[in-house]
Amino acid sequence: MSNLPLPNKQFNALQQAAYQLASCTDQIFQQIEQQQTLTSIIDKIRSSLDLDTILNTTATEIRQLLNADRVGVFRFTPGSGWDEGEFVAEDVAAEYPSALAAKVYDHCFGSQFADRYIQGRVQAVADIYDAQLSDCHIKILEQFQIRANLIVPVLKGEDLWGLLCIHQCSNPRRWQLSEIEFIKKIAAYFAVALQQAEHLEQIKYQATLLAQTQAQEKALMRQKALVKITNRIRQSLDWEAICQTATEEVHQLLEADRVTIYRFNPDWSGEFIFESVSLGWQPLVAFIPNVADTHLMETKGGRYARNETFAVSDIYQAGHSDCHIALLEEFQAKAYAIAPIFQDDRLWGLLAAFQNSAPRNWQADEIELLAQIGEQLGIALQQAKEQKRAIERQQSLVKIVSKIRHSLDLADICQTATDEVRQLLEVDRVTIYRFNPDWSGNFLFESLAGGWKPL
Known part of the structure; x- marks a missing residue:
């Protein structure tokens, strides 16, 4: 083969072909990188429901790919007529200031440029000082040290939501057509992310409304139950019927596994006297005749004597002693909520809701319902006590009249009267005193409790 040099014409043609091949190779690699970045962004939009994360990670990837000084996502303030807004996502080189902290006001944009961007306008400025921009526009760009920029609209439906901004701060830059087309594709996928975020917000809003509606319905049901129990107390003097109604209503409303009424004995042990229990769980009434809770016995009712409620979501995570856990396991309980029942100023018993199937986080309104029902049961107790006294008084009166x-x-007759009245009133002494003509007098009859000196 000959080693003679090529003629100049052939050499130049070969050199030009090499340059074209290198340029095509660069373009191919650039397109591959852009496609990889675009694929990554699309994957993030599909896999993430967090719009902020999507915008920020996309800004980072674009800046790295285009070797720009800043990439920012600008959002117009709703209702501002596109005259003001702020950057909501950004990736910026360390030597340049962040644009996130600044509000941007451009009173020309809404009237002069917004419609054009809605129609898809793209602004590619190689040098802000050689683009015939207005002085006010240049002043805004200088605020962020921008020398060249590429601006693409971000639409949400048919509305101009914001702008995707590529900034070159170090020097002018001529934007390539492939770069412009790439950024337009990114902005189009931002529109998808915005629609996705809006749809998610609608779902969250609807879920919130549904939860509020359900909460209102539950609150209404609880109020109705409270009214029902209150009316039963007002209309009935049947203590057992009142208690059974209360346990059944609370059982149904709270969807608990068991609701009980527990009565203290004089030594602060106690027993379950009423309950409403779901199928599949062992009843406590009669099956556990006496409960000796050492803490309640030693503290004479503990916190409940101070009119406090108490709720435990998981008995194994509440710091209970082993003996206390063993007692609760005997009740088949995994979670419980308790409210006190008072008769006059004395702790009489407890209204308790148990969850046996699993731990349960008791809501504040559920605990409040227990407290309110406990108060009503206390009223019913007092009424039952007053009814008993009234019956006893009537019986004593009948006995005295009959005598x-x-x-x-x-x-x-007089002795019978004093005895009956003393027992009825539960006092230490009852007397019959007779006046003399001079209004002095003396005690003729008395009924006296033990330990007191007769008059």
Whole structure:
């Protein structure tokens, strides 16, 4: 083969072909990188529901790919007529200021440029000082040290939501057609992300409304149950019927596995006297005749004597002692909520809701319902006590009247009266005092409790 040099014409043609091949190779590699970045962004949009994450990671990838000084996502303030807004995502080189902290006001944009961007306008400025921009526009760009920029609209449906901005701060830059087309594709996928975010917000809003509606319905049901129990207390003096109604209503409303009424004994042990329990769980009434909770016995009711409620979502995570856990396991309970029941100023018992199937996070309104029902049961207790006293008074009165009618012995009548009245009123002494003509007098009869000196 000959080693003679090529003629100049052939050499130049070969050199030009090499340059073209290198240029085509660069373009191919650039297109591959752009496609890889575009694929990555599309994957993020599909896999992420966090719009902020999508915008920020995309800005980072674009800046790295285009070797720009700043990439920012600008959002117009809703209702501003496109005259103001702020950067909501950004990736910027360390030597240049962040644009995130600044509000941007451009009172010319809305009237002069917004419609053009809605129609798809793209602005590619190689040098802001050689693009016939207005002085106010240049002043805004100088605020962020911008020398060249590429601006592509970001649409949300048919509305101009914002702008995707590529900034070159170090020097002018002539934007390539492939770069412009690449950024336009990114902006189009941003529109998809915005629609996706809006759809997610709608779902969240609807879920919130549904939750609020359900909460309102539950609150209404609880209020109705409270009214029902209150009316039962007002209309009935049947203590057992009131308690059974209360446990059944609370059981149904709270969807608990068990609701009980627990009564303290004089030594602060106690027993379950009423309950409403779901199928599949062992009843506590009669099956556990006496409960000896050492803590309640030692503290005479503990926190409940101070009129406090208490709720535990998981008995194994509440710091209970082993003996306390063993007692709760005997009740088949995994979670519980308790409210006190008072008779006058004394702790009488407890209204308790148990979840046996699993732990449960008790809501504040559920605990409040227990407290309200507990208060109503206390009222019912007081009414039952007053009813019992009224019956006893009536019986005593009948007994005294009967004694008067069937006896001619005044002393016997008076003694019977004092005895009956003392027992009825639960006092230490009842007397009959007779006046003399001078209004002095003396005690004729008395009924006296043990330990007191007769008059």
